[in-house]
Amino acid sequence: MRILLDGMGGDNAPQETVKGAVLASKEISDQIVIIGDREQIEKELSNYKYDPEKIEIRHASEVITGEDSPVKSIRRKKDSSLVVGLEMLKEGEGDVLLSAGNTGAFMAGGTLILGTIPGVERPAIATIYPVIGKEASILVDAGANAECRAVNLLEFATMGTVYMQKVIGRPNPSVGLVNIGTEEGKGNSLTKETFQLLSKSRLKFVGNVEAREIPYGVCDVLVCDGFTGNIVLKLTEGMAFSIMNFVKRKFTEGVVAKLGATMLLGKIKDIKAEFDYSEYGAAPILGVRAPLLKMHGSSKAKAVKNAIIKGIPYAKEDVIGIISREMEKVAESLEDEENADIE
Amino acid sequence: MRILLDGMGGDNAPQETVKGAVLASKEISDQIVIIGDREQIEKELSNYKYDPEKIEIRHASEVITGEDSPVKSIRRKKDSSLVVGLEMLKEGEGDVLLSAGNTGAFMAGGTLILGTIPGVERPAIATIYPVIGKEASILVDAGANAECRAVNLLEFATMGTVYMQKVIGRPNPSVGLVNIGTEEGKGNSLTKETFQLLSKSRLKFVGNVEAREIPYGVCDVLVCDGFTGNIVLKLTEGMAFSIMNFVKRKFTEGVVAKLGATMLLGKIKDIKAEFDYSEYGAAPILGVRAPLLKMHGSSKAKAVKNAIIKGIPYAKEDVIGIISREMEKVAESLEDEENADIE
Incomplete structure (x- = not known):
C-alpha cells in the first residue's frame, strides 16, 4: 500500500x-x-x-x-x-x-x-467521539453539512456503519439518532423524518438518543446533521477542558489539597488520557x-x-467498495418505497 | 404579592x-x-x-x-x-x-x-446555564420550539435580555448566537439570517458563539432554536455527570488514591456545587x-x-410589561426594514 x-x-x-x-x-x-x-x-x-x-x-x-x-x-x-x-x-x-x-x-x-x-448526495465527516471508560462512538456528520435532508442522514448512518465495522472493527454496529427526546415523534421535522427512514432501513437502528446519553456511549454510530454534530463535538471538548481546568485549580488551592492531588497524580493522568484525541486517529471523509x-x-x-x-x-x-454496494441497496429500498407510496 | x-x-x-x-x-x-x-x-x-x-x-x-x-x-x-x-x-x-x-x-x-x-410568535423557555467558577448565562430557547424562524430567535434574545436585567440583575447583558463558527456567514440558514437580525437590533449582540466556548460563560444570553438548546443543555448535564462519576471511580481505586481523595473532599464538594441546579431557581417561560x-x-x-x-x-x-414594550420596538424596527427593502 x-x-x-x-x-x-x-x-x-x-x-x-x-x-x-x-x-x-x-x-x-x-x-x-x-x-x-x-x-x-x-x-x-x-x-x-x-x-x-x-x-x-x-x-x-x-x-x-x-x-x-x-x-x-x-x-x-x-x-x-x-x-x-x-x-x-x-x-x-x-x-x-x-x-x-x-x-x-x-x-x-x-x-x-x-x-x-x-x-x-453529501459526503460527511465522521469523528471519533471519545466515551469515558468505554469504547468510542463515531459521530456523523461532525460538521461538513450544516443543512441536511433526511436521506442525507440515512446516507451518513449507512457509511458510518460500514466504517465502524471495517476500520474500527466493531461487528454489527448500533446506530442512534441524536434527538431531543427518546420517543418516536420527538424532534424537529428533520429528525422525525429521519427516524422513519432509519426504522425501515437494514441498519441496526436503536432509536433516538438524547444528548444527555451521548457521553455514556449508548450506541456505536451517532447520526445527526452537521450543525448538531459540530455543537455536540465542540461542547464535549469545551466541557471536558473546563471541568478539568476547574478541578486542577481547586486541587492546587492550599497545602492539604496539593498533597492530596499529588497522591492522585496517576489517576488524574488516566482521566486526561480519556480525552486525548491524538490516540484516536483521523476523521474519515465518507x-x-x-x-x-x-x-x-x-x-x-x-x-x-x-x-x-x-x-x-x-x-x-475496500470500505469504498462496500459503501458503494450498500448505497445501491439503500437507493433500491427508497425506490421500492416510493413505488409503494404511489400504488 | x-x-x-x-x-x-x-x-x-x-x-x-x-x-x-x-x-x-x-x-x-x-x-x-x-x-x-x-x-x-x-x-x-x-x-x-x-x-x-x-x-x-x-x-x-x-x-x-x-x-x-x-x-x-x-x-x-x-x-x-x-x-x-x-x-x-x-x-x-x-x-x-x-x-x-x-x-x-x-x-x-x-x-x-x-x-x-x-x-x-413563540413563547420560549429560558434556562440558567451554570458556568464553572463564574456567573451563569441563560439559554433561550432551552427546548420549547424544535423548529424556529430567525424572528423567533430575535424574540428570544429580546426577552432573555430583559429577564437577565430585571430578574437576575445583570445590567446591559450581552447576547451570543450559538453557532458552528465565530465568523459572520457561518452556520445554517437559520443562524445566518438570525445573525443579520441580531446585528441590526438594539441588543448588545456579541456575535456567534461556538459550542466550545459555552462552558466558559462568554456571554449573558445564549440564543438558539429549541432543538439546539435542548442538545446543549442535556449534553452539558451528561458531560458533567459522566466526568464526575469517572473522577469518583478513579479516586477510589487503591489505598493511596483513597487517602488523596479524602484530603480533597472539600474541593470535590465545591466542584459538585457548581453543577447543583437546585441553587439556580426555576426556568421562566417567556x-x-x-x-x-x-x-x-x-x-x-x-x-x-x-x-x-x-x-x-x-x-x-414588571418583566412582562417591559418585554411588551420591547417587542413593540422590535416590531417597529422590523417594519421599517421591510419598508426600506421595498423602497
Whole structure:
C-alpha cells in the first residue's frame, strides 16, 4: 500500500507531520509518500533515521492555508500539496490520503477531483467521539453539512456503519439518532423524518438518543446533521477542558489539597488520557470515491503517527467498495418505497 | 404579592413542594398559595410549623401527569392544579405561577389560557446555564420550539435580555448566537439570517458563539432554536455527570488514591456545587402574558424554595410589561426594514 500524506497542511507542518511519518514507518510495512515542498521536507527528514524505501517525497510547490476559500483554492492552487495528493489518489498512485489542512478545501477537493460515490448526495465527516471508560462512538456528520435532508442522514448512518465495522472493527454496529427526546415523534421535522427512514432501513437502528446519553456511549454510530454534530463535538471538548481546568485549580488551592492531588497524580493522568484525541486517529471523509482522512489541524507527531496506522484499514478493507454496494441497496429500498407510496 | 404554586406537579409533589413552600415562607413577606388536593396538602403542612397568614391552600381535584398530552390535558382537566393556577393568574388572583409538572402542558396552558405577548410568535423557555467558577448565562430557547424562524430567535434574545436585567440583575447583558463558527456567514440558514437580525437590533449582540466556548460563560444570553438548546443543555448535564462519576471511580481505586481523595473532599464538594441546579431557581417561560416559572421535575424542597424566592422579581419588576414594550420596538424596527427593502 502507498499512503499519501499532505506534508504541508496543518498548524505544525511540515515538522510534526514528517516526524509522525517517520514514527509510523517504523511500525508498518507500507510505503508513505510525503507531498509538499521537497527542500523543507528533506530538511526535516534529515533529523531522523528512517528506511528510505518506506518514505518518499513528492514535490508540490504550493500550500492551501486555513484562510483560503475551499473551492477557489482547489481550482487555483493546482500544485498545492492537497490538490497533488488528490490527483495522485485519483490516478491510482496511492491508496489513501491524509491531511491536517483546511477541512473545507479537503471536502471540496475530494468532491470535485474524486467525485462522490453514486447514491451519496453529501459526503460527511465522521469523528471519533471519545466515551469515558468505554469504547468510542463515531459521530456523523461532525460538521461538513450544516443543512441536511433526511436521506442525507440515512446516507451518513449507512457509511458510518460500514466504517465502524471495517476500520474500527466493531461487528454489527448500533446506530442512534441524536434527538431531543427518546420517543418516536420527538424532534424537529428533520429528525422525525429521519427516524422513519432509519426504522425501515437494514441498519441496526436503536432509536433516538438524547444528548444527555451521548457521553455514556449508548450506541456505536451517532447520526445527526452537521450543525448538531459540530455543537455536540465542540461542547464535549469545551466541557471536558473546563471541568478539568476547574478541578486542577481547586486541587492546587492550599497545602492539604496539593498533597492530596499529588497522591492522585496517576489517576488524574488516566482521566486526561480519556480525552486525548491524538490516540484516536483521523476523521474519515465518507462518501467520496477514495479514502480521505482528516487529521486535527494542531496534530503533533504522535497524532500523525496514529492517524496513519489506524487509517490503513480504510484503504485495505475496500470500505469504498462496500459503501458503494450498500448505497445501491439503500437507493433500491427508497425506490421500492416510493413505488409503494404511489400504488 | 401572591405566589401561586402548583402543589401536585413533579416527581416529588406534594411532599417536597409543600416543604419548599414552608421553607420559602420563612424568608419572604409574600403570600404563597399552594394549589392541589386539599387533604394531601394539609397533611404535608401538618408536619411543619409555618405562618398560616403566609401559606394558603386552593383546592384542585385533578392532576396533569408527565404522561398526559399537553393540549388535551389543558382542555380536559379543567380542575387540575395547573389549569386552576393559570386561571387564577389570569383573574388576577396571583402574580406568578410555579410548577414542576408537565413542561409541554405548562407551555400550552400558558399560551391557551393567558395568551402571548403581542409581537411574540413563540413563547420560549429560558434556562440558567451554570458556568464553572463564574456567573451563569441563560439559554433561550432551552427546548420549547424544535423548529424556529430567525424572528423567533430575535424574540428570544429580546426577552432573555430583559429577564437577565430585571430578574437576575445583570445590567446591559450581552447576547451570543450559538453557532458552528465565530465568523459572520457561518452556520445554517437559520443562524445566518438570525445573525443579520441580531446585528441590526438594539441588543448588545456579541456575535456567534461556538459550542466550545459555552462552558466558559462568554456571554449573558445564549440564543438558539429549541432543538439546539435542548442538545446543549442535556449534553452539558451528561458531560458533567459522566466526568464526575469517572473522577469518583478513579479516586477510589487503591489505598493511596483513597487517602488523596479524602484530603480533597472539600474541593470535590465545591466542584459538585457548581453543577447543583437546585441553587439556580426555576426556568421562566417567556412570551406569555403573565410570569410562569418551570421548576425541574425532580425538584426537592431546597430547589422549590430557591425557585420561589428567586422568582419573585419576575413578577415584581414588571418583566412582562417591559418585554411588551420591547417587542413593540422590535416590531417597529422590523417594519421599517421591510419598508426600506421595498423602497
